[in-house]
Amino acid sequence: xxxxxxxxxxxxxxxxxxxxxxxxxxxxxxxxxxxxxxxxxxxxxxxxxxxxxxxxxxxxxxxxxxxxxxxxxxxxxxxxxxxxxxxxxxxxxxxxxxxxxxxxxxxxxxxxxxxxxxxxxxxxxxxxxxxxxxxxxxxxxxxxxxxxxxxxxxxxxxxxxxxxxxxxxxxxxxxxxxxxxxxxxxxxxxxxxxxxxxxxxxxxxxxxxxxxxxxxxxxxxxxxxxxxxxxxxxxxxxxxxxxxxxxxxxxxxxxxxxxxxxxxxxxxx
Amino acid sequence: xxxxxxxxxxxxxxxxxxxxxxxxxxxxxxxxxxxxxxxxxxxxxxxxxxxxxxxxxxxxxxxxxxxxxxxxxxxxxxxxxxxxxxxxxxxxxxxxxxxxxxxxxxxxxxxxxxxxxxxxxxxxxxxxxxxxxxxxxxxxxxxxxxxxxxxxxxxxxxxxxxxxxxxxxxxxxxxxxxxxxxxxxxxxxxxxxxxxxxxxxxxxxxxxxxxxxxxxxxxxxxxxxxxxxxxxxxxxxxxxxxxxxxxxxxxxxxxxxxxxxxxxxxxxxxxxxxxxxxxxxxxxxxxxxxxxxxxxxxxxxxxxxxxxxxxxxxxxxxxxxxxxxxxxxxxxxxxxxxxxxx
Numbered sequence: 001x002x003x004x005x006x007x008x009x010x011x012x013x014x015x016x017x018x019x020x021x022x023x024x025x026x027x028x029x030x031x032x033x034x035x036x037x038x039x040x041x042x043x044x045x046x047x048x049x050x051x052x053x054x055x056x057x058x059x060x061x062x063x064x065x066x067x068x069x070x071x072x073x074x075x076x077x078x079x080x081x082x083x084x085x086x087x088x089x090x091x092x093x094x095x096x097x098x099x100x101x102x103x104x105x106x107x108x109x110x111x112x113x114x115x116x117x118x119x120x121x122x123x124x125x126x127x128x129x130x131x132x133x134x135x136x137x138x139x140x141x142x143x144x145x146x147x148x149x150x151x152x153x154x155x156x157x158x159x160x161x162x163x164x165x166x167x168x169x170x171x172x173x174x175x176x177x178x179x180x181x182x183x184x185x186x187x188x189x190x191x192x193x194x195x196x197x198x199x200x201x202x203x204x205x206x207x208x209x210x211x212x213x214x215x216x217x218x219x220x221x222x223x224x225x226x227x228x229x230x231x232x233x234x235x236x237x238x239x240x241x242x243x244x245x246x247x248x249x250x251x252x253x254x255x256x257x258x259x260x261x262x263x264x265x266x267x268x269x
Numbered sequence: 270x271x272x273x274x275x276x277x278x279x280x281x282x283x284x285x286x287x288x289x290x291x292x293x294x295x296x297x298x299x300x301x302x303x304x305x306x307x308x309x310x311x312x313x314x315x316x317x318x319x320x321x322x323x324x325x326x327x328x329x330x331x332x333x334x335x336x337x338x339x340x341x342x343x344x345x346x347x348x349x350x351x352x353x354x355x356x357x358x359x360x361x362x363x364x365x366x367x368x369x370x371x372x373x374x375x376x377x378x379x380x381x382x383x384x385x386x387x388x389x390x391x392x393x394x395x396x397x398x399x400x401x402x403x404x405x406x407x408x409x410x411x412x413x414x415x416x417x418x419x420x421x422x423x424x425x426x427x428x429x430x431x432x433x434x435x436x437x438x439x440x441x442x443x444x445x446x447x448x449x450x451x452x453x454x455x456x457x458x459x460x461x462x463x464x465x466x467x468x469x470x471x472x473x474x475x476x477x478x479x480x481x482x483x484x485x486x487x488x489x490x491x492x493x494x495x496x497x498x499x500x501x502x503x504x505x506x507x508x509x510x511x512x513x514x515x516x517x518x519x520x521x522x523x524x525x526x527x528x529x530x531x532x533x534x535x536x537x538x539x540x541x542x543x544x545x546x547x548x549x550x551x552x553x554x555x556x557x558x559x560x561x562x563x564x565x566x567x568x569x570x571x572x573x574x575x576x577x578x579x580x581x582x583x584x585x586x587x588x589x590x591x592x593x594x595x596x597x598x599x600x601x602x603x604x605x606x607x608x609x610x611x
Contacts, residue, residue, distance in 0.1 A: 130394075132316050133442040136441070136442070142413065143441045149412065153400035154405070156391065190393045194520055
């Protein structure tokens with residue numbers, strides 16, 4: 001009996017201590033609950049259909065998309081009272097890949113609470129882009145090949161957004177295809193200052209629904225990502241003129257266009 | 270008595286020298302050690318200390334043809350030890366399926382002191398370097414992920430990774446670190462130039478005059494003792510047939526058009542042909558270029574401008590003196606060291 005009593009006492013005090021600790025440090029892992037951001041790629045008013053959907057850009061050129069992937073990183077969430085929770089950096093790199101059901105989500109754990117806005121980087125921050133091989137795990141592992149890899153071996157740096165497809169407007173390439181290839185990166189340069197296409201995106205969730213993070217539930221922030229913006233925006237990009245955009249000054253214009261492709265649609269709480 | 274003393278002194282000195290030399294060219298692994306005369310090491314050895322097991326794994330990987338798509342090309346295919354770890358005799362390298370590259374395979378000596386890699390310096394970390402030739406469609410045309418799959422299913426590699434890193438896990442970081450451990454060990458510091466600097470040998474009169482010319486005309490870019498200052502310069506050789514624009518592809522600065530990394534001058538006798546596209550087949554051709562064939566290219570290095578006439582004025586006698594000095598940079602112990610061999 002006395003054993004049971006003291007055990008109960010211990011449990012109660014443990015729970016109590018646990019709670020108290022939580023109150024003091026709201027970022028403690030025991031208060032974390034799942035929160036995801038869903039990147040739902042669209043093209044204007046259409047769902048993106050890899051390989052089959054035919055779309056038209058503002059230059060009047062028809063195109064299809066065969067490959068689309070981009071890095072999302074350094075996510076932080078802001079509560080109504082202005083406090084910010086930054087996802088630990090090592091857990092804050094995501095590769096969104098169209099056509100891979102699981103890879104349309106950035107899955108995180110954040111403290112319970114209501115969040116009115118989210119901020120993330122489209123690309124990989126400059127610090128991580130220069131760190132040693134030990135800090136390049138998971139989606140940052142530069143082990144991919146030329147096709148689906150997101151890393152430039154010849155010019156140390158990550159490709160932030162890779163979009164490839166075909167268009168009748170594109171001249172025939174040496175392989176006999178009318179392919180366009182957009183590999184956009186550039187973290188600002190290591191020992192020389194050059195292009196910086198890192199884009200920080202701020203999304204207000206208040207109109208579409210704040211994220212209510214609760215233990216035992218899994219809130220999901222559903223974004224629509226209009227990849228037509230790669231071509232359409234401040235710069236009207238012509239595929240005939242620019243069938244291949246990689247590490248070049250022109251990539252800045254493309255990145256300036258696509259930084260506006262994210263729109264909050266709704267939140268599933 | 271006095272004479273005997275003197276003789277035994279000389280003998281002891283000679284013995285010491287012999288021992289010293291023997292120690293330096295030993296084929297037994299003795300860890301990484303930086304020559305006293307060299308500047309501070311650039312490679313972060315602290316993050317990847319060189320161990321015997323790691324070095325040996327790295328050597329095996331360096332000579333591993335599974336690094337290419339069809340298991341035919343290894344790092345050592347284009348970086349041959351007897352050629353100072355270059356692709357001797359090839360202006361540009363040929364890789365997988367005999368596809369031609371567009372640059373001359375550079376020497377792999379003293380990489381631990383390099384701040385960037387490739388002729389255009391596009392890679393800033395030795396650990397990230399191998400990804401470039403591995404994924405290049407005209408070199409190995411492979412992915413690191415696929416190499417890891419091949420190594421995992423190999424009967425010996427999991428055990429070798431365990432010896433080097435404690436567990437059988439094979440991942441990108443371990444592959445790169447093992448390769449780096451091998452590559453940083455490729456230290457060339459046993460040339461006659463090095464021996465002269467250590468007081469173990471002396472230059473001939475011709476070599477000495479060549480050394481003086483070198484210090485006047487060459488040392489600001491080919492800085493001793495590495496014989497490169499790691500900078501990028503246009504040396505007026507003019508645009509090559511493949512229009513390679515060099516450093517500008519990395520920096521995107523127009524002022525870097527046709528600039529290339531200053532290569533080391535060590536082991537020149539083994540590393541011909543010369544320049545980024547291997548267009549000069551002999552050392553004499555290279556010296557003639559500097560003396561009389563230089564072109565007034567838009568980004569020609571200011572150090573190579575001699576009034577209105579680009580180039581470094583050198584008589585033919587001075588050229589042969591300079592050449593005599595350059596040949597003292599050959600390091601036979603380096604290209605013959607069995608520790609680095611396949």
